[in-house]
Amino acid sequence: MTTESLPQKTKEQPTKLVRRFLASHKSPLTVLCLSPFVGLLAGLLCTGFDIAIDAVMDTREGWMSGREPGWEMISLVVLSSSLLSAFGFLLVNRFAPEAAGSGIPEIEGALDGVRPVRWWRVIPVKFFGGVGTIGAGLVLGREGPSVQMGSSVGRMLTDIFRLKDDEGRHTLVASGAAAGLAAAFNAPLAGIMFVVEEMRPQFRYNLVSIKAVIIAAIVATITYRSLQGQGAMIPLPSYPPVPLSSLGLFLVLGLLFGAIGVLFNRLVVMTMDGFDRLHGHKTSRFIAVGAFLGAVFGAMLLFLPKLTGEGVALIPDAAHGDFALTALFGLFMIRLVTTLACFGSGAPGGVFAPMLALGTLFGTFFGMLCGELFPGMDITAGTFAVAGMGALFAATVRAPITGILLVIELTHNYDLILPLLITTLGATMAAQAMGGKPIYSQLLQRSLAKQKAKEAQTIEQDEQGVSSSS
Template sequence: MFLIREKILALLDWLSAPARMKLRLFLEGNFIGILTGFVIAAFRWLLVLSEEALPRLYAFLAEHPAWTLAWAGVLAVIGYILYRIVRHEPMTSGSGIPQIEGILAGEMQMNWARVLAWKFVGAVLGIGAGLSLGREGPSVQLGACLGQGVGRLARRAPGEDRYLLTAGAGAGLAAAFNAPLAGVIFCLEELTKDFSPLVLMGAVAACVTATTVTQQFFGLAPVFHMGDVPVVATGSFYFLLILLGLFVGAVSLAFNHSLTFSLDTFARVKLPAWSKPMVPLFLSIAFGFTLPQVLGGGSPLVDSLVVQDYGLVMLCILFAAKFCFLMVCFGSGVPGGIFLPMLVLGALAGAIFAKLAAFAGVLPEGLAVDCMVFGMAAYFACVVKSPITGTVLIMEMTGSFSHMLPLILVSMTAYLVSDLTGGQPVYEMLLKRSLRLRDRARARFEAGRKRPARREPHV
């Protein structure tokens, strides 16, 4: 036993040499990927159960309306729990991706174990109850927590700790969407904006391993079930693809401003803080009876666009309802992301464009599914301003690997629409807003401390 311990210590000492940092990041990335894969698999499994249960629940409530009050009571309890979670650990609020970027920028700090536990619980409760929020932001933050935890427990230097946190974040995205390559590119293009071999080594190991783990539970099928997507010759539809990028880019311009407007409105509204998470939860009851398609992240809605022929008016109603419900949910500050609902909005925008183009006689109806796929990438590129990540992500999520050229063309067109109109990357915008609010709060606190006490007049 003593000999084995000596060999392990010798191996660890050998790996700790600076010259072997890439090997160390590769090995630690694999370990982080395994941990992240199991955590995200449990997270996804619980959300899948809720996606299957909610339609049955509202069908039951439609037949037995007296039970609606009981469900409202359950949602009120969930809302209060979410309020307590965010109050206890503010880093669990919202998507989680701006917080990770803030940590990498040296502007924020995170208690990885506490955020890991409370983010998991809060996201499952909120999204599972029907809020129009995505699993990808929480998945990225959960993976980042595990990456930081491994770095802290292994007592890595701050620089190496950041590489492990980044690897965990990419693994979270890869495991959430069965998209390992997109997870790697997300680390490079969005989180670090640095194509460093050190970032690449840990990210590749973590993303591939995490996806391998989740595939053992969910299989190899892509997240969106788009069926056979016809291959489009880019040259034959070049100008139509440009028009699609312009259309989706223009439609998505209101997204970022609406997010900040919703956050500011919830901050100003004169409601008790504990009641604010209950606003979107109670609103979900109304949508559950009228438009259940907009509940949750939205994967079933994208799948239904392929097999069900929605009319143009219905597509516009679904887009408006999904958009507004997402803004209310995110503005309340509960744990949950915007990534997946954003892609759903892109698919709906692509479906609307396909209807208009088919009506004008410039697009065969059989290519409507292509417009949905391209619309998701374009919406992502315009809002997040990471066109390469969006292109690769949509290829992996839909299994459409033969559409790289049109995806890039549409994504870059939408990106230019955002760039020429002064649009900011959504996660960078949200991070700047959080830092600005933090600095204002600090300034008010310091001003209160420096203000001299008022003297009482002598009687």
């Protein structure tokens, strides 16, 4: 019987091999099939987010156009901005605290398995809360909410299709992050590289995961361009290649931005701690902070519009040289304060776009100053503006390649790759030498530390309750 059973087992082996092969490749195939739907839904959601914010801003501009800012208009704009901002703060506080800020640290924590993704509450809160705070004129960007909503879409599809494989769930969350950034900035390469480079400690790189990320970013970008057009998001002239003799100045600019980036990251954490002490995590105080910020920036929309909003519209004006040296430095310092105040408050909104505006302002300031100091170098201040955008991003986020790709895709200035490389390299090296850490890693560690302290306090209170009752 033993000798008769051997051929039978031999005949069954190919079948078992096929079944094992199909079983091992079922999940990757499912992930690749779901990734374009992640890109499509994330693209639609983030593009709709963009359209909704523009609609709020256009409505307000319609009120203000062609009219003197009388008391009725001032009251209307200030009150509407205050209510919009308070609404965003209310949604975050009551329904989804993890939707505060950019949300990118939450996604990095989810990819690392230390934070949950509650997509059913994050998506609506981030969408409508972000429309409220960004539409109110606060200095916040759209990219953070887009990344978090995109990742939440990825997790939503894994739940709907009951994907149990941990690797596949991880991949689709990362694909959603790439799709969200691609749709937010119309920048597919930057979206892909953001996941691969900035999220490298959490992202599980393999052939299936990178394919899924690329597919989702492509589909999200196609979706965005189908609805919003294919033009550059930041319209700047195509600058010629910079003189080789001026490349050393770009390295100096990068070193300066390295120091600025380290200082900026520390100030962000200090500002967040200050707002935590101010409102004490009490709902009424948290909403009051939002209402106050909305009222302040509503008034600034009427009288100081350059200091409000994400700053993308300010970038072309600065790069074209529309401001004097003192005005550029003043705008940089004031917008630095307003960026810290808005982002540190816990409002739902990102910091990418405000950082790009800050980088442009200081880069243009540095370029114009070098033009006066070295008149024989044929310096164009706009090239330093473009380099500054990538340098501040690299110094704070610590993702130089992502910063370079993002700036190139936003401005279509492909001839400035070399100065961008030099400036971002200098910024990254200086930030590392000064002991600075990436902003989102700091914010994730801060969030986890707060969660751990809260859990320890809860356990201590429970123990005290048990001991008192006994």
